[in-house]
Amino acid sequence: MIVVMRSGATQKEVSGVEALIREMELTPQAIVGTDLTVVAVLGDDRKKDGDRLEQAAGVDRVMKVLQPYKLAMRADERQRSAVTLGGPQTRSEAVVIGGDAAGVPVIAGPCSVEGEREILAAAEACKAAGADALRGGAFKPRTNPYSFQGFGEDGLKMLAAARDATGLPVVTEVLTPTDVDLVSKYADCLQVGTRNSQNYKLLEACGKSDKPVLLKRGMAMTLDELLQASEYVLSGGNQDVILCERGIRTFENHTRNTLSLSAVAELHRVSHLPVVIDPSHGTGKAHLVPSMALAAAAAGCDGLAIEVHPEPAKALTDGAQSITPAVLAELMPKLKKVAEAVA
Amino acid sequence: MIVVMRSGATQKEVSGVEALIREMELTPQAIVGTDLTVVAVLGDDRKKDGDRLEQAAGVDRVMKVLQPYKLAMRADERQRSAVTLGGPQTRSEAVVIGGDAAGVPVIAGPCSVEGEREILAAAEACKAAGADALRGGAFKPRTNPYSFQGFGEDGLKMLAAARDATGLPVVTEVLTPTDVDLVSKYADCLQVGTRNSQNYKLLEACGKSDKPVLLKRGMAMTLDELLQASEYVLSGGNQDVILCERGIRTFENHTRNTLSLSAVAELHRVSHLPVVIDPSHGTGKAHLVPSMALAAAAAGCDGLAIEVHPEPAKALTDGAQSITPAVLAELMPKLKKVAEAVA
Amino acid sequence: MIVVMRSGATQKEVSGVEALIREMELTPQAIVGTDLTVVAVLGDDRKKDGDRLEQAAGVDRVMKVLQPYKLAMRADERQRSAVTLGGPQTRSEAVVIGGDAAGVPVIAGPCSVEGEREILAAAEACKAAGADALRGGAFKPRTNPYSFQGFGEDGLKMLAAARDATGLPVVTEVLTPTDVDLVSKYADCLQVGTRNSQNYKLLEACGKSDKPVLLKRGMAMTLDELLQASEYVLSGGNQDVILCERGIRTFENHTRNTLSLSAVAELHRVSHLPVVIDPSHGTGKAHLVPSMALAAAAAGCDGLAIEVHPEPAKALTDGAQSITPAVLAELMPKLKKVAEAVA
Amino acid sequence: MIVVMRSGATQKEVSGVEALIREMELTPQAIVGTDLTVVAVLGDDRKKDGDRLEQAAGVDRVMKVLQPYKLAMRADERQRSAVTLGGPQTRSEAVVIGGDAAGVPVIAGPCSVEGEREILAAAEACKAAGADALRGGAFKPRTNPYSFQGFGEDGLKMLAAARDATGLPVVTEVLTPTDVDLVSKYADCLQVGTRNSQNYKLLEACGKSDKPVLLKRGMAMTLDELLQASEYVLSGGNQDVILCERGIRTFENHTRNTLSLSAVAELHRVSHLPVVIDPSHGTGKAHLVPSMALAAAAAGCDGLAIEVHPEPAKALTDGAQSITPAVLAELMPKLKKVAEAVA
Incomplete structure (x- = not known):
């Protein structure tokens, strides 16, 4: 100081x-x-x-002069951590995010698990379109108490069934410390959402899980605060943390949030943790998702989290920002080319 | 729509x-x-x-045309709810916030409970300066995992002892659903902090408590979202919710947050819930607290939450924004005069 | 550094x-x-x-360690500059803003000069309600090129006529360097608006005027930048600068801007210049103006700029944020009481 | 409505x-x-x-339901305007921005013209690195009145000389309406900077120029307001407007501004005007410029404006965000590949 x-x-x-x-x-x-x-x-x-x-x-x-995080800090220019989702223990394909992994793995799926048949259909469509992992919410943090709150454990079981059928590892949100064990039992990766990004008791509980954690940036969080939040998980003993930029709240009104892609290079400069971009929440508009996914890949991100729904107009949640499997299928080869162009 | x-x-x-x-x-x-x-x-x-x-x-x-909250909404221009902190059941003085209550009750105290002797001294100094209720954190949500995290249940006991000695009802933060019962046992009012303002599982648990809830606005929360968060508590059966504006995050750098005092009149226009202002977090600078406390009173707030520490330079947390009991004592009569001027 | x-x-x-x-x-x-x-x-x-x-x-x-402004900086705790609007030379009443002046002078009037009869009626109504100076735009900076742009020099003449009739000194906006002399000829105070707050050529030209300058804060301006903008006027030789907080742009959507009242005490701490608050633009909603005007007075501001229109529903511009003379008349005695309460 | x-x-x-x-x-x-x-x-x-x-x-x-701009609005999905910088009349190479033009033209150069030799060296280095046009400020809008303000007309002459030597068309800023003719005489494109983005008198004057206008987004401007600002130029008769996103002001502190790349696709959706991205001001950090330039290309921008300085550590202004010609030379082929990948 x-x-x-x-x-x-x-x-x-x-x-x-x-x-x-x-x-x-x-x-x-x-x-x-x-x-x-x-x-x-x-x-x-x-x-x-x-x-x-x-x-x-x-x-x-x-x-202040010193950065207030030690475990998340990059020791030298070569240090880049890799986090693996899935693998033999859940009989899914192992997906590596970060490190020297080539390409841009895509975690795709609907905002919410909407039923057994629905999540299976979504998973198969995502797989066919080229996605690497499946996302979907069983526990949903909804702004409005009267909105659909997710299927809870039943939703987790549906996700696991979709993984069994497709081999896609599963990323799903956990809302409260007492659910960490339950979600860890079914999921390949725990997501800590934006609204819980400074729920430190939850982060501490995730630090005790044996599953990787995808930590979303809060709407008004600085990168320093995001890294300090990751430090809660890391210092609890769980080294598998993925940082996720998903848009910050600003005065802009053409998007739901402002996706701040400079976070990729800056987080890579100061930290060894992998960085995933969520262009769906980052824009809130399906028509902006493909161009921002490509931009994220060009910015050097380690992966993407994209909301995909077979019929967005019928989605129970977040339909406005979900792309279709057809749009994803068209996007995947472009993502590959962009990733190669900037490698 | x-x-x-x-x-x-x-x-x-x-x-x-x-x-x-x-x-x-x-x-x-x-x-x-x-x-x-x-x-x-x-x-x-x-x-x-x-x-x-x-x-x-x-x-x-x-x-959207209709407001997405029903219980928090004001039915007509006269509806103004009052929430009572403390009273016979905890042998403290009952403090009424909202409704037709005259004046501006002040909830004062240190950021953290720093020890039995310390909280007692702080409580007595606040009482002597004219405060109406005592605040102090036993469970602290710290940005940095290596910072002091509070004394937990021991801290709650110290707060209760300070209440016994001074008669000031106690407001203290709860961080996680499983602690709601514990904190309800000792406190006269549960505080849900900024970082947990969209921790819906916590809000649901508070909806089952028999103690009032002081709900702080999130750093990037719109008033609509704040009212929807309050709806989680209200729809759980707990009607005693106090809304608290404590500054939002903006580009401003002369303060820690930007205190948005127009929230008082706007919340009163759309909701019957009482509104408390926290000028300490709202500015982050002790030298700005008195003028903003007075401004809040002039704006028509139903109460104030102010960080007061006998020796700010020795505070374990938030010293920079804590005023001394002497400053509070000087502020109290002015607050009274301002409240009368705008009544 | x-x-x-x-x-x-x-x-x-x-x-x-x-x-x-x-x-x-x-x-x-x-x-x-x-x-x-x-x-x-x-x-x-x-x-x-x-x-x-x-x-x-x-x-x-x-x-950075040193503040990048010298003339705007307060030399010691007692230095508080006073700026006088009007006086013998324009046969208006001299209004002192800042310094040791008691009370909170109010600059009131419509957003735009809408005609000779209209501005006269507005001026008389403001005077009767207790206002101290008259505001009104002859040159209007409109977001949309197809909106009403003001009457130009004719509008200035109408303002001067309204001053002659009421004795209220006139504050009006200047948009471009070549108009500074023209506006200085008619007005008692030049307003530099939000959208021109970093139009340095205009600020330089105002530095050569013999009329005081009311400098509005830009929507995304830090206080440091506001003080540096004032330094353009001061270093040009014009010592009569009034700073004006009128709301900053944030994510908040219940107001047009977020009025940041902590600017009052902070500007007073670092600068000797007087600080005026504009609760009309600061909220954009007539129903929020009175409470924020009172809050500004309690925060210690040196004056207020309030949009007042006899018939807001018929205003050519900014009707939504204009209060009526009747509302102003009701506000004035309360402002006085609040100013006394915090003196 | x-x-x-x-x-x-x-x-x-x-x-x-x-x-x-x-x-x-x-x-x-x-x-x-x-x-x-x-x-x-x-x-x-x-x-x-x-x-x-x-x-x-x-x-x-x-x-509001209708968009408040008509000339900037896209009539149908195919309408994409092209703006040409330079050409025979200034004996420079014509550079097409927008329309069906392939690739991502780069406007490169130092923040300020720092001398005849300096700007020539910079222009030659930019040309050698593959840039398409030259930028450089002769009139500088500086936050601080005591900072270097540019060489004025002499600077314009130096820019013209650099164009003569390299064939690169010149883009330079104009600060005030009375300078529009002067700057139009020397430049191939007038830049209206962020601080003047709502200086409507300046925009009107640019509407009368025969040179294209590069209009930068204000720090707190919505896209709707940017399009309305462009409407001032278009409705004045000048159809050659290029929109430029250069970062908005938010709470983020790891960058000088937050570059909002979703503006590209959104502006293309509603308007036919070309969109250029400025990753230099958009981040304020040289180490973030290459990745954000690539991201902008992937997002589908029509061009880039990049600050390039042979010796950033000796730059009179904005050294912290200037890249070297060597970094630009390394970036150019990657930009080309990314543009091809997303075509």
Whole structure:
């Protein structure tokens, strides 16, 4: 941290700040400038709270220097973690996301599991279109309490059946700590959704799961906060975390959210974790999904999560942002070409 | 809902939309304009998903007309609910928030419970300064997993002891559904924090509690979404919900959040629920708290939640935004005068 | 500035940064920490561009320490500038905004000058309701090229006539540098609108005017940028600048903009310039204007700019956010009481 | 427009709204629903102000249906305008942006013209790296009045000399209406910058120029507002408008702005105008520029504007976001491959 003193701060105030820093078991180093004085803090201050210093007499503000995450941080330029979804233990095809994996794996499927027959049909259509994994919600976090909330455990069973039939590993959302074991039993990857991205008790519980975690960015989350959220899972012992950008909330009104694709290169710069893009929630409009999926691939993402529904107009949830299997089938070879172009 | 057809939509497409509306057990009424056609949807479409219509052939967009909440909605201009914190059952003074209550009750206290002696000293200082209720976190949702996470149940006991000593009812945060009963046992009011404002499983659990709920607005939540979140608690059977504006996330960088005081009058216009303002998180800077507390009172809020710490520079959390009891004592009579001025 | 080196930066890279700082005629001071090295820059770096340093080898980022404005900056806690609108030279009543002036002067009037009779009627109604100055647009910056663009110089004459009749000094917008002289001839105060808040050629021209300038904050402007914009006027020789917060653009949809009242105390903390609040544009909804005007007064603003129209439903522009003279008349005594309560 | 009446609005209030609509020379059609009544407005209401209706008794809100721009609007799916920069009249190579043009033309160059030798060197380096046009600022809109403001007309001459030497057509910014003729004399394309995107007097003046206009999106501008701004130029008689997305202002702090690439497909859906992306301002970080340039190409943009500087660490302005000619040279073939992949 760097403590910036107010212009006109007294020597006594500077000494007070130095004392406070020593109390925090860190080392102060004052730098007296022509216009003002700053006090640099030496030592690992990542776990220290700058608030104390900000409140001290004569202090104008405190600037952080060290990143507040350690496990998610990239040690060197070559470190790129790979996370595997599925494999022999669930008799599905193993899908590798991140690391040196070529191409852009696509996790596709409907927003919600809408019935046994429906999810099976969707999974088969996604598989035929070239998707690599299946998504679908059994537990749905709905803004409105009167909206369809998902089938719960029955939905998980339907997903597992669809996996058995197609070999596609399954990604599905978990909403609360007590459901982590249940969802881990059926799924190949736990999704922590946007609305729960700072539900730390849930993240802690996911840190104890033996299944990978797809962690979605919150609507108003900075990348620093996303990495700190991932740190909850990582520090719990689960190393298989995939970060997912799915759009942030801004003043824009032509989309449901603003998909911030610069997150891909920036997260890769500071972290070794793989980054998946969700162009469906990131735009909220089916007609924008293909171009943003291609853009995400060109930006270097490690995978895509796309809402696909055989009949979007009949979807129980999120129909407006779901593409059809036919659109996905047309998209897949282009994605491959783009990924090759930027490799 | 109003379905706006694309310019050039065919009669067949309009008929398709009408059929879809009838399938949803609602009544369509097409209006053919000079430039385009819209189809009005008659009937209560609050629980219907406009997505289906948005995806239908020839549709440009769907505009919502009815508000998607019923229990939180104000029936008429006179309806203003009052929520009581504390009272005989916890041997504390009953504090009424909302309804016709005069003045602006202040819920004051440190961000975190930092020890038995500390919370007692803070409670006594807040009481002496004129506060009406005590706040303090026993379970802390921290952005960083390595930060202090609160004392848990021990913290709840310390809060209860502080209440016993001062008579101030206690407001404290609950983080996860399984803790709702535990926190309800000790607290006079459950706080659902910003990061959990769309943790619907937690809201559902709070709907079963016999204690009032102070529901904080999420950092990127619209007022519609806040009211829908409150609907989760209300529809669970708990009628005692207090809404709390605590700042939204914007591009502004002179504050931690942007406190949106127009939320007070707007929430009062559409809902009967009381509205509390938190100028501490709303600004993140102690020096801005008094003026924003006064502004909130002038805007007509039903109460204030303010972080107060005897020694902000030594606070374990949020010191930068905590005011001292002396500042609170100076603020209280001004708040009273402002509330009278706008009554 | 503080230059933060990348973790693992070499001694050669640190030396390179030091050389670059010396080239900028500033003094470097390196601080070697356990995890990384930072280089403090000593000397007045306000006019230096940190970009050069940010691009140097081994640099992670550059943090600014000094505020990039000098004339707008408050020298000490007592400095509060007062700006006077009107007076003998235009035979209007002098209205003092800022400084030690008691109360909250209100600049009221319609969005646009809609005709000679209309502006006169509006001015008289505002005067009768207790307003202190008259606002009204002769040159209108309209989002849509086909909307009413104002009466131009004829509108200025109508404003001057309304001033002659009522004694209210006139505030009106100027859109382009070549019109500054013309508008200065008729008006008592030049308004630079939100959409021109970073139109630096216009600000420079206003710096040469002998009339005060009401500078509105841009929709996406930080306070630092607002103060730098004011610096364009101040450094041109015109010391009479009033800052105006009128809402910023955020994701909120219950208002047209989000009125950020914390700007009042923060601008007062860093600058000596007076601060006026515009609750009309700040909310875009007439029903929210009175409560936000009162909140602004409680927050300590130096004045208010309020859109008032005798018949809002017939206003050519901005009717939705205009209050009636009757609402203003009811508001004025409350404003006075609130200002007294917080004095 | 659709006028939504308040729940409980009286028949008289509905009649009042109908009368007001007829007064606006439009036709009302009331639709009485079970919960509330809406009144549809038939006729071209694009030039009418919904504010009047919003203020009428009994009205809850007014929803717009027609887009408020006509010339920028796409008539049918095939309409895609092409704009040509340069050509015989300035003895430069003609560069076509938009229409059916293959590939992604790149407008490259330094932020500012920094001297005759410097801009020539930059132009030659850009040309050698494969750029199609030259950018560089002679008039610079700087946030800080004490920063370098550009060389003015001398800078324009230097740009023209660089064009003569390389054949690259020149794009440069114009800040004020009175400079439009001057800049048109030297440049092949006028740039209207972000800070002037709602400087309507400037846009009107550009509508009279015989040179194409590159119109940058404002930091807080919706796409609707951008298209209305373009309508100012188009309705002035200048049909050669290029829209440019350059990032919007959000809470994100890892970039200077948030580049919103979904704007490409959405603008193409509603407008025939070409769309150029500026990944330099869109991120503010040189290390993010290549991946976002590739993403923009994959998203289907019609061109790119990229800041390129031979020695970014010595740039007078915007060094932090400038890439080197070497980075550009490496990027160009990848851009070509991506453009082919998505064609």
